[in-house]
Amino acid sequence: MTAQQTADRIGRSQALERLARVGLVAYGVVHLLIAWIALQLAWGGSSESADQSGALQTLAEEPFGSPLLWVVGLGLIALALWQLADVLRYTGALSGSGDERKKAAAKVGKCVAKAVVYAFLAYSALKYAVGAGSSSSDQQQQTTSGVLGWPGGRFLVGIAALVVLGVGGYHVVKGVTKKFLEQIDTSEASPTQVRVITRLGQVGYVAKGAALVVVGGLVGYAALTFDPSKSSGLDGAMHTILQAPAGQWLLSLVALGIAAYGVFCFFRARYPQRT
Structure with a gap:
């Protein structure tokens, strides 16, 4: 076979x-x-x-x-x-x-x-x-600390930051261009459901992508400063957003977007892609 x-x-x-x-x-x-x-x-x-x-x-x-x-x-x-x-x-x-x-x-x-x-x-x-x-945040800080101790470790952490930034940017593009619809078979969904799925995906992917971009920025900052405590994962990204101007509202928007992504996953389970 x-x-x-x-x-x-x-x-x-x-x-x-x-x-x-x-x-x-x-x-x-x-x-x-x-x-x-x-x-x-x-x-x-x-x-x-x-x-x-x-x-x-x-x-x-x-x-x-x-x-x-x-x-x-x-x-x-x-x-x-x-x-x-x-x-x-x-x-x-x-x-x-x-x-x-x-x-x-x-x-x-x-x-x-x-x-x-x-x-x-x-x-x-x-x-x-x-x-x-x-804790995922503690694990990431420990991993970053270990890698920074390697020869060329700062360079490797910097590459990891670029990868995370790229993934976050890809999520944003995926949300804006509606490319996520390739992951779900909506042939049996009603027109109303398709509209809901589309809106959830747009909001969800953009919000998740934005959060990942912040995560990548924190990892990059850890590489530049040689400080693994700056690499605090998604939890650190959420706290960073909260500390920004109008942080409560920005974090709330990101949270609602991530919730939209979660509901989108439910629709993916209802209408899974078949290849």
Whole structure:
């Protein structure tokens, strides 16, 4: 059986698709919780980190939190596997030439990046499920500190900052150009639902992209100042936005945008892309 046939078989697995839908819902819930923590931070303070670790900690503190986190983790693992199936699907085109090869390489890169994000979030969820979770902000600062200690570490952290800035900018462009609609099959959705999905995606991708741009800026600042404490992840980005002029309102807008992205994920689970 070829890689293409294997990918098609995996991608068409109903069991994997159902689990991937659970993963998309879980991904949406995480974003809604981040948005809620960010709103609390803007208007009254919050003891939780305004990032994925804070969202997972919030779930862990709920009744039946541990079983919920296991569901979230397994769903996100399925979502990562779904992305890896697409990687296998495009491997044949990588041996081609010209535009076909470039397009396949871009698709593979995006799928691998998404799979890594989903797998890392799944790992974090499962750690919280067994009571071993830790702050994402602290982890990023520790990682940055370790890398800065390497020969050429400042250069590597600077590259990481540029990557995050690029990802954030790509999210903004994706929201403005509505390119995110390629990720969802709206053929069975009503015209009203399509309009709602489009607006949620536009607002959600732009807001998430803006937050990532701030994260990238903080990582770059850590590289320039040789200070790993400046690299504080999404939670640090939220606090930076709050400290800006009209910070409460800006952070509230970002929070609402991230919430819109979370609801968009629910629609992706309802109308998943089929390739």
